[in-house]
Structures are given as C-alpha cells and as structure tokens.
Amino acid sequence: MxxxxxxxxxxxxxxxxxxxxxxxxxxxxxxxxxxxxxxxxxxxxxxxxxxxxxxxxxxxxxxxxxxxxxxxxxxxxxxxxxxxxxxxxxxxxxxxxxxxxxxxxxxxxxxxxxxxxxxxxxxxxxxxxxxxxxxxxxxxxxxxxxxxxxxxxxxxxxxxxxxxxxxxxxxxxxxxxxxxxxxxxxxxxxxxxxxxxxxxxxxxxxxxxxxxxxxxxxxxxxxxxxxxxxxxxxxxxxxxxxxxxxxxxxxxxxxxxERMEEIIARKRWMGQAYTERLCDLSQIILPVEEAWAKNVYWMYGLVLTDDLQYDATELAQRLRAESIDTRPFFIGMHEQPVLRQRDLFAGEQYPVAERIARRGLYLPSGLALTEAQVETVCQAMHKVLEGSP
Ligand SMILES: Cc1ncc(COP(=O)(O)O)c(C=O)c1O
Missing domain, CATH: 3.40.640.10 (Type I PLP-dependent aspartate aminotransferase-like (Major domain))
Known part of the structure; x- marks a missing residue:
C-alpha cells in the first residue's frame, strides 16, 4: 500500500x-x-x-x-x-x-x-x-x-x-x-x-x-x-x-x-473529519478549539493518555506498519543539548511540554489529503489502538 x-x-x-x-x-x-x-x-x-x-x-x-x-x-x-x-x-x-x-x-x-x-x-x-x-x-x-x-x-x-x-x-x-x-x-x-x-x-x-x-x-x-x-x-x-x-x-x-478561503476551508474540514472519526478512542487526546479561537489545523496533533502503556514513538512505528506517516511533537527547548551546553535552563522542568513531547505526534495533514486518506488513517488508528493495553 x-x-x-x-x-x-x-x-x-x-x-x-x-x-x-x-x-x-x-x-x-x-x-x-x-x-x-x-x-x-x-x-x-x-x-x-x-x-x-x-x-x-x-x-x-x-x-x-x-x-x-x-x-x-x-x-x-x-x-x-x-x-x-x-x-x-x-x-x-x-x-x-x-x-x-x-x-x-x-x-x-x-x-x-x-x-x-x-x-x-x-x-x-x-x-x-x-x-x-x-x-x-x-x-x-x-x-x-x-x-x-x-x-x-x-x-x-x-x-x-x-x-x-x-x-x-x-x-x-x-x-x-x-x-x-x-x-x-x-x-x-x-x-x-x-x-x-x-x-x-x-x-x-x-x-x-x-x-x-x-x-x-x-x-x-x-x-x-x-x-x-x-x-x-x-x-x-x-x-x-x-x-x-x-x-x-x-x-x-x-x-x-488569492485562494486563502478555500485553503482554510480544506484545513477546517480535515480537522473536523479527523475529530469525528477519532473522538471515540479513549486512549488519545485530540486538538481543541477554544471558544475564542478559530483553529486552522496546520497539523492534526494528538496526545496519548497516560493510561496507554506505550509512547508516541511506538504509535508512530505501528502506524508506519500500516503505511501511515506521522511526525513527533516538538522537544522542549529546555531539553535541547545545544542550549543546555550554553548554560541555559539549568535545572528547569516543564512537565506539560515534557509529557506532550513524548506522548504527542501528528497525523497526515497536508492540503492534498483526501477524504479516503483520512478514512484510511482513522481505520489504522482504530486497528492500532483498540485492544492496546
Ligand atoms: C512555530 C515555527 N516558527 C518558525 C518556524 C521556522 O520556519 P522555516 O521552516 O520556514 O524556517 C517553524 C517551522 O515550521 C515553526 O513551526
């Protein structure tokens, strides 16, 4: 595939x-x-x-x-x-x-x-x-x-x-x-x-x-x-x-x-399409849209709940086996060796960033993504996560 x-x-x-x-x-x-x-x-x-x-x-x-x-x-x-x-x-x-x-x-x-x-x-x-x-x-x-x-x-x-x-x-x-x-x-x-x-x-x-x-x-x-x-x-x-x-x-x-409205509409459709198909999976936390915000879902990210026994690296590998490409979340600046070597952020901890860096990834989110591809990605997510410890 x-x-x-x-x-x-x-x-x-x-x-x-x-x-x-x-x-x-x-x-x-x-x-x-x-x-x-x-x-x-x-x-x-x-x-x-x-x-x-x-x-x-x-x-x-x-x-x-x-x-x-x-x-x-x-x-x-x-x-x-x-x-x-x-x-x-x-x-x-x-x-x-x-x-x-x-x-x-x-x-x-x-x-x-x-x-x-x-x-x-x-x-x-x-x-x-x-x-x-x-x-x-x-x-x-x-x-x-x-x-x-x-x-x-x-x-x-x-x-x-x-x-x-x-x-x-x-x-x-x-x-x-x-x-x-x-x-x-x-x-x-x-x-x-x-x-x-x-x-x-x-x-x-x-x-x-x-x-x-x-x-x-x-x-x-x-x-x-x-x-x-x-x-x-x-x-x-x-x-x-x-x-x-x-x-x-x-x-x-x-x-x-010149076609910005169409681009935003595609992205918002993609965000909604993923959320509809993934919201029943209890092992993942999906992106939000606060009442004061209009999200354009540049990348459709998700975070694994703490109950799930594996992390985002493992999820990425399992999705890769289903022919789905993903990317990991950012790693916080306080965890970057190149910055720590400059004596920056010594001893600093940021628990939310540390958790999402390890438990977050984003799914295929490009503008050319089709409904059939969203469907395939979501079926793979269900297959991989349902029944996972
Ligand atoms: C928040 C943020 N700022 C800056 C950049 C840097 O942009 P570029 O890759 O065009 O150098 C990126 C890249 O994705 C980004 O996500």
Missing part, C-alpha cells in the same frame, strides 16, 4: 502561470512584481501595514528579533514547546530566552506562567526583560489578550510567531464590550510567518515579517539585504544578512493567497 505522507502540498494552475511569467520575463531574483504584491496582500490579509518577505520563517524570526535592537543579556519570554528557530533568533541577537510551559489543552504557551515570569523578571529591577514571543501551535492561537495586557503594563514588545497559523483567528477583547475576531499575525508589534512546503501558504521555502511600525519595517528590510544604506550602496554602518525571497517564490505564494 502506498504510504500516506504527513504532508503533500496542493499546487494549482495559477502558481504555474505566475512562475512561468517570472521565467518568461526574466524577473527571477528578489526584485519583481510578485514580491511586492505578495508582501502587500499578505500584510493586508493579516491586518498589518507592512510585509517584508524573507527566505524562511527562521530568518524572518531572526530579522524580527533584530528589529528590537536587544543589548547583550536582554531577555525574551517564549514557550519551551516550539521549534529551535525561536530560541536561535533570540540567542543570535545577543538575548537570553526565558521559558514557560504549555497549556495542556491548546499546547500553546501557558499565559498564567507568562505573567508569573514577567513579574519575577520585573522584581529584579534590572530592566533586562524586553519582549514576549508567543508561538501559535499547530494551527491554534495563543490566548493573546493577557499577553497584550502584560505588554502594555510593562512596556514589552510582542513578537508573534504565526508560522503555523495562516488564517487562524483570535477573539480579541472577549471580556470587553467590543470583542472582535482578528487574524493571527496581526496581533503583536511584529509577527512572523513561514511559507515552508508544509504550511497553509507555501513558497517552497520562505517567510515574512509583518508590522504596523514603519521603523521596524525599514529595519527588517535593511537586515534582509545586507544593511545597504539607501543613499550609499556598498557602504555599511551595520551588519545584515542575505535573507531575500525570490520573485519566483513569491509568485507561488501570491497564487495561494
């Missing part, structure tokens, strides 16, 4: 048409109409003024943190349960990541712990804490209101990592007289997207920084392109990077932005 892959992108005729235009006209580097349109349209879709396309989500994070101008030893609060790109962006910019555990329901950062960490840092009175980096996980938004309140209270910057939540929505101000649905990536001071091949919008490899602040936008643009001075090329007062996205890649991305 052919393997059902964890991700298969859905590339349409419009992508081919736009890429062909780049090739025919010779606009193949990082200048061209598709870059500009992609930046404008994606920023507008997320409710931000400026979009600065980058070569990946990882480089977008590095440029976004670069915009803050951290001084050595400045601190940024982030979840332990995320990809290493988040921690790297802080470290490469001279900062120190300060971790919080995950919420056991959404797997996103626990906002009560964020407040506790902010208050503990503020008590030190050293002025080192500069920012919070909420990371929306697997398609579900972080509960942003309490984080934005902390930012206002303590004058902190918010770098929103929206790499996994294209089109997800958050009910902002749910306890106020005027609650309003807002798109993720439009909630912080700076936000970041990835357009890697498994994302809802893909350019193969790619990313973007979004902001409403013209100074951050200018800084991100400068960092992206070697910090060339606008009026004196090849003369530099700062160090930058080559984080440029190509017009060819932006052409692919733009074609997808």
């Amino acid at each position: 052919p393997i059902i892959p964890v991700n298969e992108p859905l590339i349409g005729e419009r992508e081919i048409e736009y890429v062909s235009e780049c090739l025919r006209t010779g606009w193949i580097s990082s200048a061209g109409r598709f870059i500009e349109e992609f930046e404008l349209k994606w920023a507008a879709y997320c409710g931000m003024k400026y979009g600065i396309a980058m070569s990946s989500g990882t480089t977008a994070l590095q440029a976004a943190v670069g915009c803050l101008g951290l001084r050595p030893g400045d601190k940024v609060i982030m979840p332990t349960f995320t990809i290493i790109s988040c921690a790297q962006a802080i470290i490469y910019n001279g900062g120190i990541p300060v971790l919080v555990d995950s919420d056991p329901r959404t797997w996103c950062m626990d906002v009560a712990q964020v407040r506790a960490k902010v208050e503990a840092e503020m008590k030190k009175g050293d002025g080192k804490l500069k920012a919070i980096m909420p990371v929306h996980i697997y398609g579900h938004p972080v509960d942003m209101d309490p984080i934005l309140e902390l930012a206002r209270e303590y004058n902190l910057k918010i770098i929103e990592d929206a790499a996994e939540v294209h089109g997800a929505e958050y009910l902002s101000g749910r306890n106020s007289a005027t609650p309003r649905w807002k798109r993720c990536g439009g909630l912080g001071h700076i936000s970041v997207f990835s357009f890697y091949a498994n994302k809802l919008i893909t350019t193969g490899e790619g990313g973007m920084v979004l902001t409403d602040d013209p100074a951050y936008a200018e800084k991100a643009r400068s960092l992206r392109n070697l910090c060339f001075l606008p009026h004196r090329r090849f003369y530099h007062t700062e160090l930058g990077y080559n984080f440029r996205l190509t017009n060819l890649q932006a052409a692919v991305g733009l074609a997808q932005v």
Whole structure:
C-alpha cells in the first residue's frame, strides 16, 4: 500500500502561470512584481501595514528579533514547546530566552506562567526583560489578550510567531464590550510567518515579517539585504544578512493567497473529519478549539493518555506498519543539548511540554489529503489502538 505522507502540498494552475511569467520575463531574483504584491496582500490579509518577505520563517524570526535592537543579556519570554528557530533568533541577537510551559489543552504557551515570569523578571529591577514571543501551535492561537495586557503594563514588545497559523483567528477583547475576531499575525508589534512546503501558504521555502511600525519595517528590510544604506550602496554602518525571497517564490505564494478561503476551508474540514472519526478512542487526546479561537489545523496533533502503556514513538512505528506517516511533537527547548551546553535552563522542568513531547505526534495533514486518506488513517488508528493495553 502506498504510504500516506504527513504532508503533500496542493499546487494549482495559477502558481504555474505566475512562475512561468517570472521565467518568461526574466524577473527571477528578489526584485519583481510578485514580491511586492505578495508582501502587500499578505500584510493586508493579516491586518498589518507592512510585509517584508524573507527566505524562511527562521530568518524572518531572526530579522524580527533584530528589529528590537536587544543589548547583550536582554531577555525574551517564549514557550519551551516550539521549534529551535525561536530560541536561535533570540540567542543570535545577543538575548537570553526565558521559558514557560504549555497549556495542556491548546499546547500553546501557558499565559498564567507568562505573567508569573514577567513579574519575577520585573522584581529584579534590572530592566533586562524586553519582549514576549508567543508561538501559535499547530494551527491554534495563543490566548493573546493577557499577553497584550502584560505588554502594555510593562512596556514589552510582542513578537508573534504565526508560522503555523495562516488564517487562524483570535477573539480579541472577549471580556470587553467590543470583542472582535482578528487574524493571527496581526496581533503583536511584529509577527512572523513561514511559507515552508508544509504550511497553509507555501513558497517552497520562505517567510515574512509583518508590522504596523514603519521603523521596524525599514529595519527588517535593511537586515534582509545586507544593511545597504539607501543613499550609499556598498557602504555599511551595520551588519545584515542575505535573507531575500525570490520573485519566483513569491509568485507561488501570491497564487495561494488569492485562494486563502478555500485553503482554510480544506484545513477546517480535515480537522473536523479527523475529530469525528477519532473522538471515540479513549486512549488519545485530540486538538481543541477554544471558544475564542478559530483553529486552522496546520497539523492534526494528538496526545496519548497516560493510561496507554506505550509512547508516541511506538504509535508512530505501528502506524508506519500500516503505511501511515506521522511526525513527533516538538522537544522542549529546555531539553535541547545545544542550549543546555550554553548554560541555559539549568535545572528547569516543564512537565506539560515534557509529557506532550513524548506522548504527542501528528497525523497526515497536508492540503492534498483526501477524504479516503483520512478514512484510511482513522481505520489504522482504530486497528492500532483498540485492544492496546
Ligand atoms: C512555530 C515555527 N516558527 C518558525 C518556524 C521556522 O520556519 P522555516 O521552516 O520556514 O524556517 C517553524 C517551522 O515550521 C515553526 O513551526
């Protein structure tokens, strides 16, 4: 039986048409109409003024943190349960990541712990804490209101990592007289997207920084392109990077932005289809959708309950034997040897992240997934789990 892959992108005729235009006209580097349109349209879709396309989500994070101008030893609060790109962006910019555990329901950062960490840092009175980096996980938004309140209270910057939540929505101000649905990536001071091949919008490899602040936008643009001075090329007062996205890649991305509603509908259908077919299995905890959130199910994750005698590695092997591909959950930053070697997070424990790292995996979730494939995956899940000790 052919393997059902964890991700298969859905590339349409419009992508081919736009890429062909780049090739025919010779606009193949990082200048061209598709870059500009992609930046404008994606920023507008997320409710931000400026979009600065980058070569990946990882480089977008590095440029976004670069915009803050951290001084050595400045601190940024982030979840332990995320990809290493988040921690790297802080470290490469001279900062120190300060971790919080995950919420056991959404797997996103626990906002009560964020407040506790902010208050503990503020008590030190050293002025080192500069920012919070909420990371929306697997398609579900972080509960942003309490984080934005902390930012206002303590004058902190918010770098929103929206790499996994294209089109997800958050009910902002749910306890106020005027609650309003807002798109993720439009909630912080700076936000970041990835357009890697498994994302809802893909350019193969790619990313973007979004902001409403013209100074951050200018800084991100400068960092992206070697910090060339606008009026004196090849003369530099700062160090930058080559984080440029190509017009060819932006052409692919733009074609997808144009059918965003359809992409979200497919993902939400997939989430619902899995939940309907798996909710009777008592050995697994399924993704949630809080009342204040619209989940886009970037990846359909699940966590094995503590009653089940084996872990996610074993489940992955059993599913693989049924020709179903899966991926394990993130391993927390506090468990990363490369970070521990830098004397970070010594003795720190985050029990929720530790548990889901060992007991979580995600099922095939690509945009090309068919109903028949969802059915096959769910039958395999029943076969593997029913009767398991
Ligand atoms: C939350 C998060 N941030 C950043 C990234 C990095 O994106 P990229 O793979 O485009 O470098 C990823 C990648 O999946 C991610 O999941």
